[in-house]
Amino acid sequence: MPIISVTTWPSENDEKCHELMEELTETVHRVTGAPRDRITVYIREVPRNRWSEGGAVGSDPDFARLSRLSRPAAV
Known part of the structure; x- marks a missing residue:
């Protein structure tokens, strides 16, 4: 039967994780x-x-901006 995998950053909020699993x-x-x-x-x-x-990298303080930049493909 269905198997749903969610990959995310760590969360300290167990209630929100449980709510997400229930809603899914x-x-x-x-x-x-x-x-x-x-x-x-x-x-x-x-x-x-x-x-x-x-x-x-997600731990970079400027991640939100850097992850949205278009970068040329490496050759």
């Missing part, structure tokens, strides 16, 4: 009809210093 379960159940007890949701947390977008 309910949405998959509603859309696909899969039984709730057959839907698996897990959250994988990746530290910011092990995450990059557009070549910018």
